[in-house]
Amino acid sequence: MSIKLSMQRLILAGATAFALSAGAAAIAAEDMPPLPHHEWSFQGPFGTYDRAAAQRGFQVYKEVCSACHSMNLLYYRNLTELGLTEDQAKAIAAEVQVPALSDDGSPIERPGRLSDHFKAPFPNELAAAAANGGKAPPDLSVIVKAREGGPNYVYGILTGYVPYDKLTPEQIKEFNVSKDDNFNLHFLGHRIAMPAPLADDKVTYVDGTKATLQQEASDVVTFLAWASEPHLEARNRTGIRAILFMLALAGLMYATKRAIWADKH
Amino acid sequence: MASSHGAPPVFNNKVIAWIDHRLPIFSYIEKEYHTFPTPRNFNYFWNFGAIATVMLVLMIATGVVLATNYQPNAELAFNSVERIMRDVPSGWLIRYLHMNGASFFFIAVYIHIFRGLYYGSYKAPRELLWILGVVILLLMMATAFMGYVLPWGQMSFWGATVITNLFSAIPVVGDSIVTWLWGGFAVDNPTLNRFFALHYLLPFIIVAVVALHVVALHVHGSNNPLGIDPKGPQDTVPFHPYYTMKDGFGVVCFLIVYALFVFFMPNTLGDVANYIPANPLVTPNEIVPEWYFLPFYAILRAIPDKLGGVICMFGAIAVLFALPWLDTSRVRSCTFRPIYKWFVLLLVADVILLGICGAHPPEGWYVPASRLATVYYFFHFLILLPVLGKIERPLPLPSSIAEAVLKKKAG
Numbered sequence: 129m130s131i132k133l134s135m136q137r138l139i140l141a142g143a144t145a146f147a148l149s150a151g152a153a154a155i156a157a158e159d160m161p162p163l164p165h166h167e168w169s170f171q172g173p174f175g176t177y178d179r180a181a182a183q184r185g186f187q188v189y190k191e192v193c194s195a196c197h198s199m200n201l202l203y204y205r206n207l208t209e210l211g212l213t214e215d216q217a218k219a220i221a222a223e224v225q226v227p228a229l230s231d232d233g234s235p236i237e238r239p240g241r242l243s244d245h246f247k248a249p250f251p252n253e254l255a256a257a258a259a260n261g262g263k264a265p266p267d268l269s270v271i272v273k274a275r276e277g278g279p280n281y282v283y284g285i286l287t288g289y290v291p292y293d294k295l296t297p298e299q300i301k302e303f304n305v306s307k308d309d310n311f312n313l314h315f316l317g318h319r320i321a322m323p324a325p326l327a328d329d330k331v332t333y334v335d336g337t338k339a340t341l342q343q344e345a346s347d348v349v350t351f352l353a354w355a356s357e358p359h360l361e362a363r364n365r366t367g368i369r370a371i372l373f374m375l376a377l378a379g380l381m382y383a384t385k386r387a388i389w390a391d392k393h
Numbered sequence: 394m395a396s397s398h399g400a401p402p403v404f405n406n407k408v409i410a411w412i413d414h415r416l417p418i419f420s421y422i423e424k425e426y427h428t429f430p431t432p433r434n435f436n437y438f439w440n441f442g443a444i445a446t447v448m449l450v451l452m453i454a455t456g457v458v459l460a461t462n463y464q465p466n467a468e469l470a471f472n473s474v475e476r477i478m479r480d481v482p483s484g485w486l487i488r489y490l491h492m493n494g495a496s497f498f499f500i501a502v503y504i505h506i507f508r509g510l511y512y513g514s515y516k517a518p519r520e521l522l523w524i525l526g527v528v529i530l531l532l533m534m535a536t537a538f539m540g541y542v543l544p545w546g547q548m549s550f551w552g553a554t555v556i557t558n559l560f561s562a563i564p565v566v567g568d569s570i571v572t573w574l575w576g577g578f579a580v581d582n583p584t585l586n587r588f589f590a591l592h593y594l595l596p597f598i599i600v601a602v603v604a605l606h607v608v609a610l611h612v613h614g615s616n617n618p619l620g621i622d623p624k625g626p627q628d629t630v631p632f633h634p635y636y637t638m639k640d641g642f643g644v645v646c647f648l649i650v651y652a653l654f655v656f657f658m659p660n661t662l663g664d665v666a667n668y669i670p671a672n673p674l675v676t677p678n679e680i681v682p683e684w685y686f687l688p689f690y691a692i693l694r695a696i697p698d699k700l701g702g703v704i705c706m707f708g709a710i711a712v713l714f715a716l717p718w719l720d721t722s723r724v725r726s727c728t729f730r731p732i733y734k735w736f737v738l739l740l741v742a743d744v745i746l747l748g749i750c751g752a753h754p755p756e757g758w759y760v761p762a763s764r765l766a767t768v769y770y771f772f773h774f775l776i777l778l779p780v781l782g783k784i785e786r787p788l789p790l791p792s793s794i795a796e797a798v799l800k801k802k803a804g
Contacts, residue, residue, distance in 0.1 A: 173657050273668045374649045
C-alpha cells in the first residue's frame with residue numbers, strides 16, 4: 129500500500145514538474161543578475177589549470193568547505209596531479225581516520241592512504257541531512273559541471289552574499305527574507321541554506337597570497353573545476369592534434385577527389 | 394548499366410578466388426561498391442548516408458568499450474560513469490565520443506532525411522527504402538532514449554519517468570503497461586537494468602535494418618538531385634573511386650565538426666542536471682529531453698489532452714510512413730517543383746520552431762507558437778502534399794543527367 133502511495137506521489141511529482149519548472153524559470157529569468165564573468169586559466173582550447181591556484185583552492189576546500197561538503201569521487205592520490213609530491217599527498221591522507229577491518233575482522237579505524245577516497249564529513253546522507261537542517265549539502269566532486277554557468281556560477285554563489293542590513297526593503301519583501309536567512313544574489317529564489325562560507329582572511333595561505341574573498345573564491349573554483357574535469361588538459365592537447373590531423377587529411381582528400389573527378393566535371 | 398549485370402569479376406589472388414567461388418563476398422563488394430553505377434550528379438547532401446553509417450559503427454565501437462566498464466545498477470551506475478571519466482585510461486575520450494556521437498548521429502540522419510524530402514527520394518520505386526529509413530529513425534530514438542537513462546543522473550531519471558508515463562495515457566491498459574515497462578511501481582533498478590540490456594541490443598537491430606536499407610537502395614540505385622533516372626553509362630560513374638573518395642572527404646569534414654564538440658565543448662549539448670545523481674525525491678527545475686527530441690516533445694505538449702498529445706507525437710513519425718502515397722506529384726526533385734520547394738523549407742523552419750518551443754517551459758508565446766507549428770506540421774503532410782501535387786505545374790525536366798551536367802558546365 130505504501131509502495132503504491134509513493135508511486136502515485138512520484139507520478140504526481142513528474143506531472144507537476146512542468147508547472148514547477150515554469151515557476152522556477154520565471155524567477156530565474158526576471159530576478160537573477162548576470163553571473164560574474166571571471167577569466168579562468170582553464171578556459172578555451174589551450175586552457176590549463178593554474179596549479180598554484182588549485183593548490184590554494186584545495187586548502188580552502190580542506191579548511192572550510194569540507195566541514196559540510198563531501199567530494200566522494202576523489203582519491204588522495206589525485207592530489208599529486210595538482211603538483212603535490214607523493215609524500216605531501218600521503219601526509220594529507222594520513223591526517224584522517226578511515227573505518228576499516230582489522231586482521232581478525234573487528235571494525236577499527238586506520239590512518240588514510242593515497243588509495244582512499246576523500247573522507248566525507250558525515251558517515252552517511254541521513255547524518256548529513258540531520259546536521260544541516262534536513263537537506264544534505266551537495267557533494268562537490270562534479271559541481272562545476274552540474275550547474276548552469278559552471279565555474280562562474282560557483283564563483284557567483286561564493287561571492288554573491290548580501291548581508292541582511294544591506295538589502296533593500298523591496299528585496300526583503302519580494303523574497304520574504306528574514307534576519308536569519310542567507311541572501312544570495314545568484315541562488316534561485318535567493319534564500320540559500322548555506323551561510324556565507326568565505327570572507328577576507330578566512331584562510332591563511334601557505335604561499336603568502338593575500339586571502340581576499342575573491343581570491344579564495346576563484347582559487348576554490350579552480351580546484352573544483354579540476355576535480356570535475358581532471359583530464360581537461362589531456363583533452364585539449366589531444367583535441368588540437370586530432371583536429372590538425374583531420375584538417376590536413378581533409379585537404380589531401382579534397383585534392384584527391386578533385387583529381388579523380390577531373391574528367392567528369 | 395552493363396557493369397552491374399556483366400560477367401563475374403576475375404580475382405588474381407588465389408585465396409580470394411577460392412573463397413569467392415564458395416562464398417561470393419568479394420564479387421558482392423565488387424558489384425555493389427566498386428562498379429555499381431551511380432548517378433554522376435550528386436551534391437554534398439548525398440554524403441550523409443555514408444556519414445550516418447560511420448556514426449553508427451562509431452557508436453557501437455565506443456558503446457561496447459563503455460559497456461565493459463559500466464555498471465547497470467541504480468546504486469553504482471552514476472559512479473561507474475564517473476570512474477570511466479576519471480580512472481579508466483582514455484575513458485573520458487570514449488565516453489565523450491559516445492555521448493556527443495548520439496547527437497551527431499542524429500544530425501547526420503536528420504540531414505539525410507531532409508535530403509530525401511527535398512529531392513523526393515521516397516517516391517516510386519523507393520517507397521520501401523524510405524519506410525526502412527523511418528524504421529531506423531524509430532529504433533534510433535528508442536536506443537538514444539534508453540542510452541540517456543544509463544548514467545542515472547537527474548535528467549536520466551526524470552526523463553525516463555516522464556516518457557514512460559506517456560504510456561499511461563492509453564485507456565484501460567495504460568497503467569499496467571507502465572508498470573510492465575518499469576518492472577516495478579516506479580522507475581528504479583529493474584528499469585535501469587532492462588534499459589541497459591535493450592540499449593545494447595537495439596543497435597544491432599539497427600545494423601540489420603540498415604543492411605536491408607542498403608539492399609533496397611541497390612535495387613534501383615540512388616536518386617539524384619535532378620530526380621530523373623539514369624538512362625545509360627553517360628549518366629553514371631562507378632561508385633569507386635568516384636563516390637568512395639567524395640564520401641570519404643565528406644566524412645572527414647563531418648568528423649572535424651564532431652571533434653570540436655568532443656574535445657572543446659563536450660557538455661554543451663547535454664544537460665547540467667545529468668551530473669547530479671538521480672534522486673526520486675527531488676524534481677529538477679526543468680525536465681527537458683535531449684535536443685534531437687525537442688520538436689516531438691513540443692508536439693506532445695502542444696495538445697492540451699494527454700492522450701491526444703501522445704497520439705500526435707507518435708503520429709508525427711507515423712505520418713512519414715505514408716509519405717510516399719501522400720505526395721501526389723510525379724516529379725521527384727524540388728529543383729523542378731517551384732511551389733513545393735518553398736513549403737519543404739517552411740517545414741524545416743517549422744520543425745526548428747517546434748524544437749525551440751520544446752526547449753522552453755510551456756508558457757507565454759511558446760504555447761500558441763507550438764500549437765501553430767504542430768498544426769502546420771500535420772497540414773503539410775496530410776493536406777498540402779496531396780493537393781499541391783495535383784495543382785502545381787512542375788518545370789520541364791532535362792532529358793538526361795548527362796545533358797544537365799554538361800549544360801551546367803558550359804553555362
